[in-house]
Amino acid sequence: GNSVTQMEGPVTLSEEAFLTINCTYTATGYPSLFWYVQYPGEGLQLLLKATKADDKGSNKGFEATYRKETTSFHLEKGSVQVSDSAVYFCALTNSGYSTLTFGKGTMLLVSP
Amino acid sequence: EAGVAQSPRYKIIEKRQSVAFWCNPISGHATLYWYQQILGQGPKLLIQFQNNGVVDDSQLPKDRFSAERLKGVDSTLKIQPAKLEDSAVYLCASSILAGGRETQYFGPGTRLLVL
Numbered sequence: 001g002n003s004v005t006q007m008e009g010p011v012t013l014s015e016e017a018f019l020t021i022n023c024t025y026t027a028t029g030y031p032s033l034f035w036y037v038q039y040p041g042e043g044l045q046l047l048l049k050a051t052k053a054d055d056k057g058s059n060k061g062f063e064a065t066y067r068k069e070t071t072s073f074h075l076e077k078g079s080v081q082v083s084d085s086a087v088y089f090c091a092l093t094n095s096g097y098s099t100l101t102f103g104k105g106t107m108l109l110v111s112p
Numbered sequence: 113e114a115g116v117a118q119s120p121r122y123k124i125i126e127k128r129q130s131v132a133f134w135c136n137p138i139s140g141h142a143t144l145y146w147y148q149q150i151l152g153q154g155p156k157l158l159i160q161f162q163n164n165g166v167v168d169d170s171q172l173p174k175d176r177f178s179a180e181r182l183k184g185v186d187s188t189l190k191i192q193p194a195k196l197e198d199s200a201v202y203l204c205a206s207s208i209l210a211g212g213r214e215t216q217y218f219g220p221g222t223r224l225l226v227l
Binding site: 004032036041042043044045046049051089091093098099100102103104105 | 116118143145147152153154155156157160168203205207210213214215216217218219220221
């Protein structure tokens with residue numbers, strides 16, 4: 001079956017530090033990959049997505065590259081801000097099916 | 113464009129009581145999803161509707177959970193009777209169509225505490 005594994009948090013960084021949140025997956029076929037972000041007290045928001053191998057998704061300074069050879073979709077940002085503090089979820093869907101399989105989430109805490 | 117609306121935002125009930133949640137998806141979105149998010153975990157799909165028909169309810173505990181989407185727009189999710197382990201955030205999401213590349217848009221969720 002499908003599964004997503006994320007690095008455990010919390011990840012604690014100072015403002016302007018470099019961010020990496022690791023995500024690996026197991027899936028049949030050719031999944032689409034997503035990063036969602038959940039700010040305190042809010043619902044999930046799509047941050048970025050990639051639908052085929054070697055695609056790079058990017059948004060708000062975040063980016064992630066779909067690596068089929070390593071079954072990974074790591075999230076990166078060059079310089080984090082306090083406002084980036086949130087929980088980040090890696091997720092996938094199988095081609096043709098829209099059911100999202102989520103990882104457990106990684107909390108990011110950015111201090112000034 | 114208005115987002116996915118959910119109500120109530122918070123609910124506290126005692127075990128064995130009943131509770132219902134409401135969701136209004138983004139206008140024009142044919143596909144609607146209900147997810148359960150237990151603290152410290154990622155959301156898990158409970159049920160998926162395409163218009164007013166059920167596409168996937170394989171993970172819905174049908175002995176106590178039920179959901180409907182009348183007229184293919186709003187949806188309600190009911191728990192009867194509630195158990196302690198039902199304490200979670202219930203998220204509603206919608207997408208224009210079903211399919212692996214479709215983006216799902218989430219509502220703010222209903223936080224349920226069962227005592």
